[in-house]
Amino acid sequence: xxxxxxxxxxxxxxxxxxxxxxxxxxxxxxxxxxxxxxxxxxxxxxxxxxxxxxxx
Amino acid sequence: xxxxxxxxxxxxxxxxxxxxxxxxxxxxxxxxxxxxxxxxxxxxxxxxxxxxxxxxxxxxxxxxxxxxxxxxxxxxxxxxxxxxxxxxxxxxxxxxxxxxxxxxxxxxxxxxxxxxxxxxxxxxxxxxxxxxxxxxxxxxxxxxxxxxxxxxxxxxxxxxxxxxxxxxxxxxxxxxxxxxxxxxxxxxxxxxxxxxxxxxxxxxxxxxxxxxxxxxxxxxxxxxxxxxxxxxxxxxxxxxxxxxxxxxxxxxxxxxxxxxxxxxxxxxxxxxxxxxxxxxxxxxxxxxxxxxxxxxxxxxxxxxxxxxxxxxxxxxxxxxxxxxxxxxxxxxxxxxxxxxxxxxxxxxxxxxxxxxxxxxxxxxxxxxxxxxxxxxxxxxxxxxxxxxxxxxxxxxxxxxxxxxxxxxxxxxxxxxxxxxxxxxxxxxxxxxxxxxxxxxxxxxxxxxxxxxxxxxxxxxxxxxxxxxxxxxxxxxxxxxxxxxxxxxxxxxxxxxxxxxxxxxxxxxx
Numbered sequence: 001x002x003x004x005x006x007x008x009x010x011x012x013x014x015x016x017x018x019x020x021x022x023x024x025x026x027x028x029x030x031x032x033x034x035x036x037x038x039x040x041x042x043x044x045x046x047x048x049x050x051x052x053x054x055x056x
Numbered sequence: 057x058x059x060x061x062x063x064x065x066x067x068x069x070x071x072x073x074x075x076x077x078x079x080x081x082x083x084x085x086x087x088x089x090x091x092x093x094x095x096x097x098x099x100x101x102x103x104x105x106x107x108x109x110x111x112x113x114x115x116x117x118x119x120x121x122x123x124x125x126x127x128x129x130x131x132x133x134x135x136x137x138x139x140x141x142x143x144x145x146x147x148x149x150x151x152x153x154x155x156x157x158x159x160x161x162x163x164x165x166x167x168x169x170x171x172x173x174x175x176x177x178x179x180x181x182x183x184x185x186x187x188x189x190x191x192x193x194x195x196x197x198x199x200x201x202x203x204x205x206x207x208x209x210x211x212x213x214x215x216x217x218x219x220x221x222x223x224x225x226x227x228x229x230x231x232x233x234x235x236x237x238x239x240x241x242x243x244x245x246x247x248x249x250x251x252x253x254x255x256x257x258x259x260x261x262x263x264x265x266x267x268x269x270x271x272x273x274x275x276x277x278x279x280x281x282x283x284x285x286x287x288x289x290x291x292x293x294x295x296x297x298x299x300x301x302x303x304x305x306x307x308x309x310x311x312x313x314x315x316x317x318x319x320x321x322x323x324x325x326x327x328x329x330x331x332x333x334x335x336x337x338x339x340x341x342x343x344x345x346x347x348x349x350x351x352x353x354x355x356x357x358x359x360x361x362x363x364x365x366x367x368x369x370x371x372x373x374x375x376x377x378x379x380x381x382x383x384x385x386x387x388x389x390x391x392x393x394x395x396x397x398x399x400x401x402x403x404x405x406x407x408x409x410x411x412x413x414x415x416x417x418x419x420x421x422x423x424x425x426x427x428x429x430x431x432x433x434x435x436x437x438x439x440x441x442x443x444x445x446x447x448x449x450x451x452x453x454x455x456x457x458x459x460x461x462x463x464x465x466x467x468x469x470x471x472x473x474x475x476x477x478x479x480x481x482x483x484x485x486x487x488x489x490x491x492x493x494x495x496x497x498x499x500x501x502x503x504x505x506x507x508x509x510x511x512x513x514x515x516x517x518x519x520x521x522x523x524x525x526x527x528x529x530x531x532x533x534x535x536x537x538x539x540x541x542x543x544x545x546x547x548x549x550x551x552x553x554x555x556x557x558x559x560x561x562x563x564x565x
Binding site: 007011014023027029031042046048 | 135
């Protein structure tokens with residue numbers, strides 16, 4: 001079934017782009033990448049929550 | 057935007073909107089067509105007529121195309137949580153974790169497992185088990201929708217949780233309160249029934265194309281009748297739970313309702329603006345008219361919002377500046393208490409760092425007193441509490457007008473099918489083909505109402521979008537925005553191309 005092969009190719013290419021390129025190079029988890037512990041991550045978020053609001 | 061530079065938040069918002077809208081092109085057809093295929097195959101088993109099997113396999117092929125192209129596009133949205141929306145992602149992790157885990161493990165595995173049987177199991181498993189698998193794919197796909205919509209429902213109406221100021225996150229206190237929140241339940245019923253409607257339009261439209269081309273006419277007629285019945289019934293559910301939605305929104309997101317209606321000044325016997333041209337210069341609190349032109353139905357908004365045609369419906373000005381006579385505390389006042397909450401949270405953090413227990417306890421008590429208005433503490437001006445009115449207003453009307461048109465189309469299809477003259481109604485067949493596109497427009501318009509109407513909130517009343525986002529360079533988000541635009545456009549064009557080819561080939565001989 002030719003359409004089946006085409007669809008599998010689309011799935012494979014799509015998943016490769018998403019996980020091997022986009023996730024790896026463009027979508028790091030900001031908090032996991034920049035902070036080592038849950039305490040540090042919570043501290044960072046709390047810092048953001050307790051900052052004065054910036055201009056719209 | 058004028059000559060303002062788009063900020064990181066703007067790009068992150070635009071990226072999420074882009075990817076969510078593309079994702080929502082593929083999903084509703086999966087949700088609805090899965091059930092239609094199950095109905096078609098059930099008829100095949102009941103009648104033993106091999107024409108129904110051919111028909112089922114044809115629509116299953118198109119279902120497979122849409123499924124394959126669309127699968128995993130939702131994961132892109134999760135990527136963005138961790139990168140562009142790290143504060144939000146951290147804060148809601150405990151709430152979203154359970155629903156999204158259930159979605160992945162339970163619903164998707166059902167879908168994926170039985171999908172294989174459905175597609176590759178023809179003549180390899182018994183007819184009964186194959187039919188069972190087809191129904192399980194439909195069930196699995198729609199069960200996936202439950203959990204995502206529970207998560208989105210919680211954003212619109214946060215419930216069943218408590219904020220932990222030490223961990224800076226919302227912690228789930230009651231799973232069932234989250235899962236069975238009236239907003240979540242209504243969202244699920246409205247979203248899935250609208251998806252059924254879209255799938256019906258798709259089948260009716262493609263079948264109409266066959267009739268116009270005088271190809272596969274038996275299959276087309278049969279498909280149209282089943283889909284038109286399915287779509288007609290779905291239309292009523294869409295209307296019913298759309299009404300429930302308005303009732304819910306009036307109670308839990310009154311600002312969204314006010315924006316949907318372009319209602320600035322609250323009033324009793326509030327009219328519904330059926331059609332109108334919004335005054336783009338109008339701002340909360342000014343004296344400009346809200347509309348350049350409007351066609352109104354008296355008392356209709358009061359009736360829809362409160363089920364009482366004489367009742368008061370608050371407007372944007374009431375919700376921004378308050379209305380003491382109506383016991384409405386406006387954003388202006390809530391900003392004051394919100395800023396106390398933000399300040400108390402900062403004091404609590406500092407006191408904990410200094411290991412000053414009495415100061416921490418006092419700060420925590422003050423925070424707890426005002427935490428309900430936490431989100432308002434981040435606003436600069438009260439008017440920021442109002443969402444973009446024009447976009448919300450027009451999107452709502454596009455959705456409702458189209459949603460009113462679709463059952464008429466289904467009814468006409470059934471009428472002329474019954475009379476045996478459907479093929480002669482070229483005007484109707486052409487309208488059916490065009491309605492495929494209109495169905496998608498209505499779908500997108502509905503989500504625009506839901507998500508633009510909740511601005512500025514990422515979590516209603518508790519976290520504005522600006523605070524939810526990660527502090528990263530706008531350029532980083534710009535790059536991925538254009539990557540997604542390219543990727544998703546390529547996927548969509550691929551799907552259209554493959555679909556058109558399969559439609560041209562038609563059902564297997």
